[in-house]
Amino acid sequence: MDNNGELIDMTEIGKKLKNARIEKGYTLDDLQQITKIQKRYLIAIEDEKFDALPGRFYVKAFIRQYAETVGLDPEELLLSISDNAESEKSETADKPVATREDARTRMEATRQSMAKTNNFNRFLSYLPTIIIVLVVVGILGSIYFVAWNKHQKTADSQQIQSSSTKVSVSSEKTGSSQKQTKKKDTEKKKTSSTSSASSTKKESKKTDKKARLSLASNSGSSFVYNLKNSPKENTVKVSVKDASAWTAVSVDGSQQWQGTLSSGEDHELKIPTGTESITINLGNSKATKLTINGRGFNFIKDNSSLTVRTLTINLK
Numbered sequence: 001m002d003n004n005g006e007l008i009d010m011t012e013i014g015k016k017l018k019n020a021r022i023e024k025g026y027t028l029d030d031l032q033q034i035t036k037i038q039k040r041y042l043i044a045i046e047d048e049k050f051d052a053l054p055g056r057f058y059v060k061a062f063i064r065q066y067a068e069t070v071g072l073d074p075e076e077l078l079l080s081i082s083d084n085a086e087s088e089k090s091e092t093a094d095k096p097v098a099t100r101e102d103a104r105t106r107m108e109a110t111r112q113s114m115a116k117t118n119n120f121n122r123f124l125s126y127l128p129t130i131i132i133v134l135v136v137v138g139i140l141g142s143i144y145f146v147a148w149n150k151h152q153k154t155a156d157s158q159q160i161q162s163s164s165t166k167v168s169v170s171s172e173k174t175g176s177s178q179k180q181t182k183k184k185d186t187e188k189k190k191t192s193s194t195s196s197a198s199s200t201k202k203e204s205k206k207t208d209k210k211a212r213l214s215l216a217s218n219s220g221s222s223f224v225y226n227l228k229n230s231p232k233e234n235t236v237k238v239s240v241k242d243a244s245a246w247t248a249v250s251v252d253g254s255q256q257w258q259g260t261l262s263s264g265e266d267h268e269l270k271i272p273t274g275t276e277s278i279t280i281n282l283g284n285s286k287a288t289k290l291t292i293n294g295r296g297f298n299f300i301k302d303n304s305s306l307t308v309r310t311l312t313i314n315l316k
Contacts (some may be wrong), residue, residue, distance in 0.1 A: 013063060014076050019047040020070035035065050038117055042066070054110040071302065213313070215302055221309045223302055227292070230315040232273050236280070237291040239266035246283030253273050263287075280311040 007115075021031060032039045041062055044052035053059050060078060067074035119200040218223045238247045240261040248258035249269055257269055258281075271278060282288050286307055290297040299311055 014046045014048045016072065017063070017070060017078065020072050024070050026070065031066070031069060035062075035069055035120070036118055037062055037065065038114060048197050052230075054107055055291070057214060058107075058110070082092065083140060134244075139294050211295075213292065213297065216314070218302065221303075221306050222312070223299065223309065223316065224312045226314050226316055230316040234271040234275065234278070234315065235291075236271060236278065236292055237266060237268040238280075239289045240264070240284075240287055240292070243284055243287035245285075245288045247288060248281040250279040250281075252277055253279070276315055278313045278315070280313070282309050282311070283307075 014120070021028075026034075026044050028039050031037070031042055035042075041053055041058075042052065045059075045062060050059050064074040064079060082226075086289050095107065196296060212228045214226055214228070215223065216226045236249060238249070238259070238261065242261055243265050244260055244262050246258070246260045247267075249256050250269060252275055257267065259267065260283075261267060280290065284307060285300065290299065290311075299309070303309075
């Protein structure tokens with residue numbers, strides 16, 4: 001068959017392949033993904049531009065793979081070009097060695113190009129998954145940051161209330177020891193001489209008439225009072241009614257006693273001579289009653305809404 005006849009046959013092959021592809025519902029992109037043949041070679045086959053292919057070997061190989069993919073018999077399609085196979089081989093044999101080497105070089109370059117294209121296509125297929133992973137990581141990072149920030153705010157809020165919480169925990173742990181201390185104090189009171197107790201009361205009554213307790217300053221739950229004309233020896237008595245209450249008494253910054261009293265219980269402290277200030281911390285001031293040197297101390301009137309408060313009494 002002459003050259004014109006071969007072109008006609010090859011043209012019929014391109015048309016048959018294209019029609020079969022359309023009937024299968026494949027696009028050129030679909031066919032490229034299935035056969036791994038570059039799209040430009042598929043277009044060249046359908047457009048009968050066989051010179052654009054790397055060589056006659058690839059023409060037959062690509063046509064065979066194309067035909068099998070779209071459901072055509074590749075052997076029947078290749079009959080039109082089989083008659084020219086021998087002439088193609090003789091022409092190839094007559095070519096100089098350098099020409100065949102160039103052909104092999106071009107074929108190798110084509111293989112490498114196809115491999116690169118396939119690798120790029122594989123990367124594109126993974127790209128949506130990579131994007132989804134990055135988005136998920138970003139979302140998780142945002143959630144972690146918000147949770148951490150919320151945790152910090154909660155910790156700051158808890159720290160503000162830590163003092164009252166520590167007081168409650170300390171009261172529960174030391175309840176039994178404070179009861180023992182109260183019993184010892186009660187026994188000491190019973191063993192004290194009647195004469196010294198009566199003399200102390202007489203002296204206290206004389207000095208109480210002259211002593212004056214007044215509010216000097218107030219800041220939040222902290223109150224400062226001045227006790228003018230205070231006696232040399234002072235006593236503080238703490239009693240509780242209708243509830244349990246924690247109380248701590250410090251003298252010149254040094255804690256002398258702290259404990260939790262139940263309803264109906266009381267505790268009396270003798271303040272050392274030479275004391276300049278007495279600090280009383282009340283955990284439940286509404287249920288607590290204070291007596292200074294035998295006289296009631298009405299601290300509730302200064303702010304009746306407070307439960308926890310600190311009272312500092314400067315002895316003048």
